[in-house]
Amino acid sequence: xxTLSDIPARSSRFDATWQMLKRRAFHTPxxxxxxxxxxxxxxxxxxxxxxxxxxxxxxxxxxxAACQDAGxxxxxxxxxxxxxxxxxxxxxxxxxxxxxxxxxxxxxxVVASCLPWAWSGKRLVGLWIAGFAIYYLLMxxxxxxxxxxxxxxxxxxSLTLFLFASVVILGMPMGLxxxxxxxxxxxVVKYFAMVLIDFIRSLPLLTTxxxxxxxxxxxxxxxxxxxxxxRVIVAFALFFACYQAEVFRGGFQAIPKGQFEAGKALGLxxxxxxSRIVLPQVFRHALPSxxxxxxxxxxxxxxxxxxxxxDILASAKAAFGTVDWAPYYLEVWVFVGAIxxxxxxxxxxxxxxxxxxxxxxER
Amino acid sequence: MTAVTATAASAEELRARAKxxxxxxxxxxxxxxxxxxxxxxxxxxxxxTALGITSGFGFLERSxxxxxxxxxxxxxxxxxxxxxxxxxxxxxxxxxxxxxFLSTVFGFLIGTARDASNIAIKTAATVYxxxxxxxxxxxxxxxxxxxxxxxxxxRQAYSIGEAIFLSxxxxxxPGLNVSPSVAIGILLVSLALLIALVLWKRFxxxxxxxxxxxxxxxxAFFAALIFRPEGESLLSIPALQGLRFRGGITVSVELWAMIxxxxxxxxxxxxxxxxxxxxxxxxxLIEAGQALGLAPGAIWSRIKVPMALRSIxxxxxxxxxxxxxxxxxxxxxxxxxxxxxxxxxxxxxxQTLELIxxxxxxxxxxxxxxxxxxxxxxxxxQLKAH
Numbered sequence: 001x002x003t004l005s006d007i008p009a010r011s012s013r014f015d016a017t018w019q020m021l022k023r024r025a026f027h028t029p030x031x032x033x034x035x036x037x038x039x040x041x042x043x044x045x046x047x048x049x050x051x052x053x054x055x056x057x058x059x060x061x062x063x064x065a066a067c068q069d070a071g072x073x074x075x076x077x078x079x080x081x082x083x084x085x086x087x088x089x090x091x092x093x094x095x096x097x098x099x100x101x102x103x104x105x106x107x108x109x110v111v112a113s114c115l116p117w118a119w120s121g122k123r124l125v126g127l128w129i130a131g132f133a134i135y136y137l138l139m140x141x142x143x144x145x146x147x148x149x150x151x152x153x154x155x156x157x158s159l160t161l162f163l164f165a166s167v168v169i170l171g172m173p174m175g176l177x178x179x180x181x182x183x184x185x186x187x188v189v190k191y192f193a194m195v196l197i198d199f200i201r202s203l204p205l206l207t208t209x210x211x212x213x214x215x216x217x218x219x220x221x222x223x224x225x226x227x228x229x230x231r232v233i234v235a236f237a238l239f240f241a242c243y244q245a246e247v248f249r250g251g252f253q254a255i256p257k258g259q260f261e262a263g264k265a266l267g268l269x270x271x272x273x274x275s276r277i278v279l280p281q282v283f284r285h286a287l288p289s290x291x292x293x294x295x296x297x298x299x300x301x302x303x304x305x306x307x308x309x310x311d312i313l314a315s316a317k318a319a320f321g322t323v324d325w326a327p328y329y330l331e332v333w334v335f336v337g338a339i340x341x342x343x344x345x346x347x348x349x350x351x352x353x354x355x356x357x358x359x360x361x362e363r
Numbered sequence: 364m365t366a367v368t369a370t371a372a373s374a375e376e377l378r379a380r381a382k383x384x385x386x387x388x389x390x391x392x393x394x395x396x397x398x399x400x401x402x403x404x405x406x407x408x409x410x411x412t413a414l415g416i417t418s419g420f421g422f423l424e425r426s427x428x429x430x431x432x433x434x435x436x437x438x439x440x441x442x443x444x445x446x447x448x449x450x451x452x453x454x455x456x457x458x459x460x461x462x463x464f465l466s467t468v469f470g471f472l473i474g475t476a477r478d479a480s481n482i483a484i485k486t487a488a489t490v491y492x493x494x495x496x497x498x499x500x501x502x503x504x505x506x507x508x509x510x511x512x513x514x515x516x517x518r519q520a521y522s523i524g525e526a527i528f529l530s531x532x533x534x535x536x537p538g539l540n541v542s543p544s545v546a547i548g549i550l551l552v553s554l555a556l557l558i559a560l561v562l563w564k565r566f567x568x569x570x571x572x573x574x575x576x577x578x579x580x581x582x583a584f585f586a587a588l589i590f591r592p593e594g595e596s597l598l599s600i601p602a603l604q605g606l607r608f609r610g611g612i613t614v615s616v617e618l619w620a621m622i623x624x625x626x627x628x629x630x631x632x633x634x635x636x637x638x639x640x641x642x643x644x645x646x647x648l649i650e651a652g653q654a655l656g657l658a659p660g661a662i663w664s665r666i667k668v669p670m671a672l673r674s675i676x677x678x679x680x681x682x683x684x685x686x687x688x689x690x691x692x693x694x695x696x697x698x699x700x701x702x703x704x705x706x707x708x709x710x711x712x713x714q715t716l717e718l719i720x721x722x723x724x725x726x727x728x729x730x731x732x733x734x735x736x737x738x739x740x741x742x743x744x745q746l747k748a749h
Contacts, residue, residue, distance in 0.1 A: 020482075021482070024480060024481065024482040025481060025482050025483055027480070027481075031481055034481060034483065034484065035481060035482070035483035035484075036483075038483035038484055038486075038487050039483050039486075041487075042483075042486065042487055042490065185385075186385050186388060186389050187389075188389035188392055188393055189388065189389060189392055192392060192396065199727070202684070202726060202727050202730040202731065202734075203688070203723060203726055203727070204688035204689070204691040204702070204726060205688070206691040206692070206694075206702060207691065207702065207719075207722055207723060207726065210702075210706065210719075211719055214709065214715060214719075215715055215716065215719050217410075218406075218407050218410045218411065218715060218716065219403040219406060219407050219410075220403070220406055221402070221406045221409075222410075299497075299498075299499045299500075300499070302499035302500075302501045302502055303499075303501055303692070305501070305695070306501075306692075306694055306695055313501070313502060313505065329509050329513075330509065330510070333502070333505065333506045333509060336502065337498050337502055337503075337506065340497070340498050340499055340502065341494070341497045341498055344496075344497035344498070345493060345497045348496075348497060
C-alpha cells in the first residue's frame with residue numbers, strides 16, 4: 001500500500017535546473033564540450049560589455065575629464081550632458097516638461113492597449129484618439145494657453161513617437177478600408193485596391209516617403225500641398241495600410257463563409273454583418289500580426305532622418321556634433337539603440353505571448 | 364417604415380437596385396482616380412514651367428559632373444546620367460543579391476541553432492536574434508559605419524598574415540590579378556554553374572556545393588592565368604606603400620558596413636522564419652527518423668528541412684524582397700546605391716518626375732522578379748500528392 005512517504009519529494013529548483021542542464025547541455029561528452037565553450041564565450045562577451053559599460057564607465061558630466069584617462073570605459077557623461085537634446089530635440093528648454101508628459105502619454109497609450117480591458121473597437125479607438133489628442137495639445141500648446149511650438153520645433157524621441165502614433169492612427173482605418181475594398185465583389189474597386197497594395201509593397205518605404213516629401217509638391221497645386229511632415233505621415237500611413245490590409249485579409253480568410261450567409265439570412269445589412277459578426281473576429285485573429293506590424297512601423301520610423309526630419313537619430317548625431325563630445329559617438333549610438341531595443345523587444349515579447357495564449361484558447 | 368417597403372419590394376427590384384448602386388460606386392471611384400491623375404498632370408505642367416524644367420528623358424545623355432563612392436565597372440564624372448543610373452542599379456543589385464545569399468545561409472544556420480536541443484547553442488542564437496532584430500537597420504548601419512571610419516589609418520592597420528588589412532580606408536583583400544570586367548565574368552559563370560546544378564538535381568547538397576565551389580575555383584584560376592597583366596603573378600596581394608595600399612581588392616568602408624549590417628539584420632529575420640518552419644514539422648516524422656536510427660544531421664537534412672521548406676519559402680520570399688528594398692539605407696552612410704544616385708541626380712538635374720519613375724520602375728521590376736522566382740520555387744516544393 002502506498003503511503004504518503006512514497007511520493008517523491010518535490011525536487012528543489014536547483015535540482016530541476018541541474019536535471020534540465022544534464023539533459024539539454026551535457027547529454028553526451030561532445031555536447032558538454034560545446035556547451036561549456038559556448039557558455040564561456042557568451043559570458044566573456046557579457047563581461048566585456050559590462051566592464052566597458054558599467055564598471056569602468058564615467059557617469060556624470062562633472063567627471064568628463066576622466067573619460068580621457070587610459071582604461072576608461074564608456075563615457076556616459078555625454079548622455080548626462082546631452083540627453084535632453086537626444087530625447088526632445090530643439091524643443092524650448094524650459095518647456096521640456098511638456099515633451100516628457102507627451103511622450104509618456106503615447107507610451108501609456110501603447111501599454112494600455114496591450115491590456116485585455118482595451119480589446120474592443122470602441123475602447124481602442126477612444127484610447128488612441130485621446131492619447132494622440134493629449135500629445136498634440138501638450139506639444140503644440142496654443143490651445144492650452146501655453147507657449148506655441150509648431151511641428152518644426154519638435155524633435156528627438158518625441159518626434160519619433162509622434163510619427164509612430166500618427167501613422168498607426170491614420171493607417172489602421174486606411175488598412176481596414178483597403179482590406180474591405182480588396183474583398184469587394186465590384187471588379188473596379190477590387191483591382192484598384194490590389195494594384196495599390198502590391199505597388200506600395202514592392203517599393204522601399206524610403207522611396208514612398210521621398211516621393212511624398214519631394215515629388216508630391218510638383219503634382220499638387222500649391223494650395224493643396226500642406227506641410228512636409230503631414231505629407232510624409234500620410235505616405236507612411238499608406239505604406240502601413242497596405243501591409244495592414246494584408247494582415248486583415250488573413251483575418252478575413254479565417255472566418256467561415258457560413259457566417260456571412262447566416263447574417264444575410266437574418267436580414268442584416270452588409271455593414272451590420274461586418275460590424276456585429278465579422279470584424280470582431282477578424283480583429284481577434286489579426287491581433288498578433290497587427291502587433292508585429294506596429295513593431296515594424298516603430299522600427300521603420302528611424303528612416304525619416306534621410307528625408308530631413310530631426311528624429312531621434314538626427315538629434316543623436318547633433319548630440320555628439322560638437323568638438324567636446326565628438327569622441328563619444330559610440331555611447332550616444334548605444335543609448336539610442338537601447339531606447340529602440342527596449343520598446344521593440346517588449347512589444348515583440350508581448351506579441352509572442354499573445355500568439356501562444358491564442359493558440360492555447362483554440363485547442 | 365423602411366423595413367415594410369423593403370419587404371414589399373420584389374426580389375427583382377432589390378437586385379436591380381443593388382446592381383445600379385454597384386455601377387454608381389465603381390464609376391465614381393474610376394472618375395475620382397482619373398480626376399486625380401488629370402489634376403496631377405495639370406499642376407505638374409504648371410509647376411514645372413514655373414521652375415523652368417523641360418520634362419522628358421533627354422537629360423539621360425548629359426554628363427553628370429559628380430562622383431560617388433562605389434561601382435563595379437569603370438566610372439568617371441563625365442559619365443552620362445544613363446550610365447550613372449545603371450551603375451546605381453548594379454550596386455543595388457550587387458549588394459541586394461549578395462546580402463540575400465549571405466542572410467539566407469546565416470539565417471538557416473541560426474534558425475537551426477534556435478531549434479537546437481543543446482541549450483547553450485540555443486541561448487547564443489536567441490541572444491543574436493533578439494539583439495539584431497530589435498534595433499532599426501539604419502541605426503545598425505550608421506553604428507557600424509561610425510566604428511569602421513574610426514579605425515586606425517592604413518599605417519596602423521590591423522592585419523591578418525600581412526595579406527588582409529583592416530583600416531579606416533576599408534578592408535584590403537588579396538584578389539585575382541584581373542580587371543573588374545573579367546571578375547564580373549567569373550562571377551556570372553559561377554552563377555550559371557550554380558543554377559545549372561540546381562536545375563539538374565543530380566547531386567546531393569554537399570556534393571553539389573563541392574562541385575560548384577571547385578568549378579568556380581577552376582574558372583577563376585584559368586581566367587587569372589589568361590587575363591592577368593603580362594608577367595605578373597596570379598594573385599594580387601595588398602601591400603603598404605607610403606601612406607596607402609597598392610594591389611589587392613578594396614572593400615570600402617561603406618560597402619563593408621552595408622553588407623554586414625544588412626546581412627546581420629536579414630539573417631536574424633530569416634532565422635525566425637526558419638525556426639517557425641522547423642517547429643511546424645510534425646514530431647512524429649522526427650521520431651520516425653530517430654526510430655530508423657538516422658543521425659541527427661540526416662534527420663535535419665532529409666526530414667526536417669525538406670518538410671519545413673514548404674512553410675519557409677513564402678515568408679522567405681518576403682524577406683528577400685525586404686532585403687532588396689533595405690539597400691536604400693545606403694544614402695545614410697554614403698554608399699552609392701540606386702536611391703542614392705537617383706536622389707543625387709534629382710538635386711543636380713531637377714528632373715524629379717523622370718528619375719522617381721526610373722527608381723520605382725527598377726524596384727518594381729527587381730522585386731517582381733524575386734516574387735516570381737519565389738512562386739516558382741513554392742510551386743515546385745508543394746507535395747505532389749496534394
